[in-house]
Every structure is written in C-alpha cells, then in structure tokens.
Amino acid sequence: MKLLNRLALCCLALLVTAESVSAQPGGRARRRADLSIPDVAKKDVICFALYTVHDKTLKLTAQLYPLDASDPKVARLEIEKDGQWTEVAKAKVIEAGWTAPFRVENWDDSTTVKYRVAHGSEAFYEGTVRRNPIDKDEIVVAGFTGNSIHPAHGGDISRQDLIDNVNKVDADVLFFSGDQVYDHNRHYAAWLKFGRDFGDIIKDRPTVCLPDDHDVGQPNLWGESGKISTLSGAADGGYSQPGVYVQEVERAQTSHLPDPVDPHKIGQGIGVYFTNLNWGNIDFAILEDRKFKTGPAGRVPKQGPRPDHIRNPEYNPASVDVEGAVLLGERQLDFIEDWAADWTDADMKVALSQTIFCGGAHIHGTANGRLHADMDSNGWPQTGRNRALEELRKAFAFHYAGDQHLATIFHHGIDEYRDSIWSFCVPSIANLYLRWWDPVEPGENREPGAPEYTGDSLDGFANKVTNYAAANPEAKPAGNLLNTRAAGFGIVRFNTKSRDITMECWPRNVDVTDPEAKQYPGWPLTISQFDNYSPPSWGELGEMTFDVEDPVVQLVDASTKEVLYTVRVAGTKFTPGAPKGKSFVVKVGQDAPETIVAENAKVGGEPVSVTLK
Numbered sequence: 001m002k003l004l005n006r007l008a009l010c011c012l013a014l015l016v017t018a019e020s021v022s023a024q025p026g027g028r029a030r031r032r033a034d035l036s037i038p039d040v041a042k043k044d045v046i047c048f049a050l051y052t053v054h055d056k057t058l059k060l061t062a063q064l065y066p067l068d069a070s071d072p073k074v075a076r077l078e079i080e081k082d083g084q085w086t087e088v089a090k091a092k093v094i095e096a097g098w099t100a101p102f103r104v105e106n107w108d109d110s111t112t113v114k115y116r117v118a119h120g121s122e123a124f125y126e127g128t129v130r131r132n133p134i135d136k137d138e139i140v141v142a143g144f145t146g147n148s149i150h151p152a153h154g155g156d157i158s159r160q161d162l163i164d165n166v167n168k169v170d171a172d173v174l175f176f177s178g179d180q181v182y183d184h185n186r187h188y189a190a191w192l193k194f195g196r197d198f199g200d201i202i203k204d205r206p207t208v209c210l211p212d213d214h215d216v217g218q219p220n221l222w223g224e225s226g227k228i229s230t231l232s233g234a235a236d237g238g239y240s241q242p243g244v245y246v247q248e249v250e251r252a253q254t255s256h257l258p259d260p261v262d263p264h265k266i267g268q269g270i271g272v273y274f275t276n277l278n279w280g281n282i283d284f285a286i287l288e289d290r291k292f293k294t295g296p297a298g299r300v301p302k303q304g305p306r307p308d309h310i311r312n313p314e315y316n317p318a319s320v321d322v323e324g325a326v327l328l329g330e331r332q333l334d335f336i337e338d339w340a341a342d343w344t345d346a347d348m349k350v351a352l353s354q355t356i357f358c359g360g361a362h363i364h365g366t367a368n369g370r371l372h373a374d375m376d377s378n379g380w381p382q383t384g385r386n387r388a389l390e391e392l393r394k395a396f397a398f399h400y401a402g403d404q405h406l407a408t409i410f411h412h413g414i415d416e417y418r419d420s421i422w423s424f425c426v427p428s429i430a431n432l433y434l435r436w437w438d439p440v441e442p443g444e445n446r447e448p449g450a451p452e453y454t455g456d457s458l459d460g461f462a463n464k465v466t467n468y469a470a471a472n473p474e475a476k477p478a479g480n481l482l483n484t485r486a487a488g489f490g491i492v493r494f495n496t497k498s499r500d501i502t503m504e505c506w507p508r509n510v511d512v513t514d515p516e517a518k519q520y521p522g523w524p525l526t527i528s529q530f531d532n533y534s535p536p537s538w539g540e541l542g543e544m545t546f547d548v549e550d551p552v553v554q555l556v557d558a559s560t561k562e563v564l565y566t567v568r569v570a571g572t573k574f575t576p577g578a579p580k581g582k583s584f585v586v587k588v589g590q591d592a593p594e595t596i597v598a599e600n601a602k603v604g605g606e607p608v609s610v611t612l613k
Contacts, residue, residue, distance in 0.1 A: 237295025469522025
C-alpha cells in the first residue's frame with residue numbers, strides 16, 4: 001500500500017510539473033519547486049502543529065506525513081505536568097490530508113505549558129502553548145502573505161531570516177493571510193513544505209492561517225457560497241477544484257481556529273471558519289472575504305480582455321456596482337455587528353482577512369501594465385465594500401491583510417476621505433507578480449515631503465482612499481532577487497495601554513534588531529486606535545470623566561436608534577467624537593454599555609461626570 005501511494009504521488013507530481021514547465025529565452029526550462037513528499041522514519045511522521053487558545057479552549061491540529069495501512073490512525077496530545085507527560089486528548093487521524101485535530105476545553109491559559117503530539121510508540125512532536133499575555137502592554141503580531149517557493153518567483157530560498165526575526169521580536173501571534181501554498185493540485189505536499197519551513201515558530205505561538213485562492217487551487221477566488229466554477233480563471237464565481245479538495249485545504253489550515261460563530265456549511269459541503277480570537281486583550285475578527293463574494297463574469301459589463309479586469313479609463317465605476325453583488329455576505333456582516341459591540345476582555349479590535357477593502361494597485365505585472373480596476377480586489381463591489389467598512393469602524397477596528405503582493409497603508413473613506421478604518425497590507429514573502437500603487441494624478445492633502453503617490457485619491461472603483469505608504473518595487477527588477485521585488489513581511493505592535501498601533505514593513509534578509517536595518521519607505525507609522533473612526537467633519541461631545549478605568553462607551557443615534565460605535569476607552573477621561581447637528585444617547589459600563597448617561601448629547605455639549613461604582 002505504501003509503495004502504491006508513493007508511486008501515485010510521484011506520477012501526479014511528474015504530471016503537474018511537466019504541464020507547468022514553460023520555455024524561457026535561450027531554450028532554458030523554468031524550474032519548479034520540489035514538492036516530493038519525504039519518506040520519513042516512523043519517529044518523524046508528525047510534521048508540525050498549529051494552535052489557538054480562545055475562551056479557555058485549546059484547539060490544536062497536528063499535521064502528519066502519510067501513514068501506512070498498518071499504522072495507528074489515532075494521535076495523542078500530552079502536556080508536561082510535574083515533570084511527567086500527561087495525556088489530555090486523543091484525535092482520530094483524518095486520512096484525507098492526514099490531520100489530527102485536538103480540542104481541550106477548560107484550558108488554563110494563565111500559564112505556559114509544554115505539549116507534545118504523540119503517534120504510536122516512536123513519534124513525538126514538542127511545542128509550547130503560551131500563556132495568555134493579558135499583562136503585556138504591547139502585543140506583537142507578525143504578518144505574512146504570498147509564500148511562493150517556486151524558483152521563477154524568487155522563492156526557492158531559506159525562510160530562516162523570517163524565523164529568526166519572529167524569534168527576535170518574540171511575536172505573540174503569527175498571521176498568514178493567504179497563499180501559503182502556490183500549487184493548484186498538490187496542496188498537501190506544499191502544505192508539508194510550508195510546515196517544514198515555518199514549523200519552528202508556529203509550534204510555540206498562536207497562529208492564524210487564512211487560505212486564499214492559490215491555496216484552494218485557482219488563480220482568483222469569488223467563492224459565491226460554494227458554487228462550482230466552470231470558467232478558466234473562475235471569474236464566474238465558485239470553486240475550480242472539487243468541494244472535497246477545498247474541505248481538505250480548510251481542514252489543514254483552519255481547523256485549529258476557534259469555533260466558527262455561524263457553522264452552517266455552504267455549497268459542496270464546504271465549511272466556514274469566520275470567527276474571533278481573543279488574545280492578549282485584543283479581539284481579532286477572522287474574516288473570509290472571498291468565500292461569499294460574487295463573481296463578475298456575466299454580471300458586469302466586460303471592459304477588458306478578462307471579465308475581472310477593466311482597461312477602459314473612461315468607464316463609469318457605478319456601472320459595475322451591480323445590484324445583488326455580494327462581498328462579505330449577510331452572515332459575516334451580522335457577525336461583525338455583534339463583534340463590534342462586545343468588548344468583553346478586549347481593549348482593542350483588529351480585523352484579519354485575506355486582502356484590503358480597496359483597489360490597492362494601479363499597475364500589474366510589469367511597470368507598463370496599468371490596470372484601471374481589478375474586481376479581484378475588495379474595492380468591488382463598492383456597496384459591499386462600504387457595508388464592510390461601516391460595520392468595522394463601529395469597533396474602531398484596525399485591518400491587517402495581505403494578498404496584493406504590494407505592501408501599503410491606507411486610510412479608507414466612505415462618504416468623505418478618512419472617515420473609516422486604516423489598513424496595512426503586508427508584502428509577499430516571495431513576490432511572484434509585481435504591483436505598483438501609482439495614481440495618474442498626485443494624491444491630494446499629502447503629508448509634507450511625502451511621495452506624490454500618497455495622499456487622497458480615488459481607486460479604480462471611485463472609492464475614497466488615502467495612501468500613506470507603498471512599497472513599490474523597482475521599475476525593472478533585477479532577475480529574481482527578492483530585494484528588487486519588494487518582498488518582505490509585516491509587524492504590527494498593538495499597545496493596549498496607550499492604544500497606539502505601530503506598523504512595520506521589513507524587506508527579506510535583514511535583522512530587524514539591527515539599528516542600521518531599514519524598513520520600506522513610509523514605515524514605521526504609528527496611529528491611534530481611535531483614528532479608525534474619526535471623520536474630519538465630526539465635532540466633539542462634552543468630555544466624559546469616569547470613576548473607573550477603561551470603561552466601555554457606546555453612542556446611539558437618538559432618532560434612528562442606530563449604534564454609531566462602541567469602544568473601550570483608555571483611562572478615566574474620554575471625549576466622544578460625533579457628527580454635528582445630531583443628538584445621541586450615550587451608554588457606559590465597566591464591561592458593557594449598560595447605563596444611559598446622556599439622552600440628548602450634541603457636539604459642543606457640557607462635560608459629564610459618570611459614576612459607575
């Protein structure tokens with residue numbers, strides 16, 4: 001059986017490799033990544049493990065190499081207690097993808113615990129479940145995207161620089177926003193390679209992985225709630241690979257995440273994983289911004305060689321914002337609304353998703369490849385984009401994402417510039433497909449001395465965006481060198497005491513602790529949590545003083561009863577921002593907005609002293 005399995009895998013690998021090789025000038029064939037599955041010894045059959053802890057529940061998924069028919073199909077999870085290994089859970093090994101998902105409830109997250117995954121009598125894989133860092137002022141989240149390993153992408157190099165830097169900053173959370181795998185037919189083999197590359201840091205800290213288009217085996221993804229795609233490029237919406245393939249991908253990459261808040265499956269039996277993770281008093285919303293999204297083909301007037309690319313600069317952006325087009329979908333919007341109002345054990349809110357809510361690049365592929373609008377971006381559909389931003393800003397949520405291959409910082413606008421949240425898109429680990437942020441007209445209201453591509457602009461869908469940084473690659477990158485292709489990774493430091501958010505953007509193969517090491521132009525940049533919902537046109541209500549530290553404040557429109565925002569303030573004083581000319585009900589509480597302290601608050605009102613004890 002083992003020999004037959006190996007032969008089948010080798011034949012598939014040879015077939016895919018042969019189909020993928022393309023000729024290069026001079027008759028040289030483009031090399032492909034080596035995705036052969038090692039024939040490991042019994043003691044090494046556990047490749048790596050991922051985990052999260054949320055609401056006193058540990059979820060850990062162990063990834064195994066292929067087992068023989070005679071091997072046990074059960075794995076064990078043990079923790080070190082009083083110098084002895086104690087079993088706390090067992091899991092059946094799921095043969096489609098060889099994963100072992102563990103769940104341990106009533107987990108004590110106040111202490112750091114050594115664990116090991118065991119299989120049979122020989123295989124042991126050790127790691128550390130960290131304690132919840134609720135006493136830390138600064139929570140560090142390292143962000144990655146676009147993990148191509150193909151030589152043609154410049155990706156066939158060691159990831160040791162990334163491993164070293166994560167350890168040097170001692171990141172509290174790892175965030176892989178998508179395209180962990182760049183092979184459309186062999187996710188399992190490529191996922192094992194990902195684990196061999198990153199397992200040493202993943203095993204010791206909470207990790208969030210979001211599978212994106214390439215992970216599920218297609219070049220772009222408009223999931224449309226699980227329909228079957230029939231077009232090359234999948235622009236008609238849905239999945240190109242069978243549902244069972246997608247299920248295996250998501251089981252490998254997301255089964256260790258906290259339970260989904262709305263677990264009902266979509267088409268083809270594909271599950272969902274959107275949920276939240278509370279760690280270090282930061283509440284992370286984990287979103288799926290492609291799973292429910294509508295495909296453009298057949299719905300949007302075609303204005304380019306591809307149904308998702310608009311090449312006509314004279315087109316009317318409103319013409320593509322077609323009725324019924326979906327971005328996040330009602331289920332996720334309902335989740336965000338509830339999440340934004342719930343500040344239990346949370347000082348700050350962060351949204352994690354595959355990509356940002358705008359068309360984040362003007363030029364694709366090569367320096368002369370200007371593309372007016374890209375419907376694979378979350379700038380489209382505009383109505384769905386605006387609805388997502390409207391819900392996220394109610395929590396003053398910062399947005400952390402990837403996918404674009406181009407690192408950027410945007411302050412998003414809906415009705416006016418800078419009236420919504422900030423986003424940081426991290427650069428690709430290996431940048432296979434280059435993009436540039438380069439508006440035709442210089443941005444307005446730029447910071448003094450800032451490049452012309454920064455400032456207020458409209459993206460290709462007429463969405464209001466303000467750019468503060470873009471790690472544009474060189475116009476003519478030198479071969480496959482990562483340092484000319486703007487590859488790298490991101491670090492965000494969330495200070496739960498000061499409520500500052502500091503974004504860092506680093507090239508590959510630097511030491512981030514070296515004072516001489518330079519980030520990409522425009523980074524680092526620090527903003528306040530409260531900058532994520534502070535429209536320029538707003539005024540201020542009267543200053544509020546509290547007899548408790550860090551209460552929760554909620555503003556409700558007095559006429560419509562709509563919640564404007566909910567936030568945990570810093571300290572004992574807070575001056576709420578609000579639109580002019582309206583009246584608001586203000587609610588306050590130590591952990592939830594339970595007490596009405598004003599029923600007709602307006603901009604320019606008198607100070608208010610609030611007693612909650």
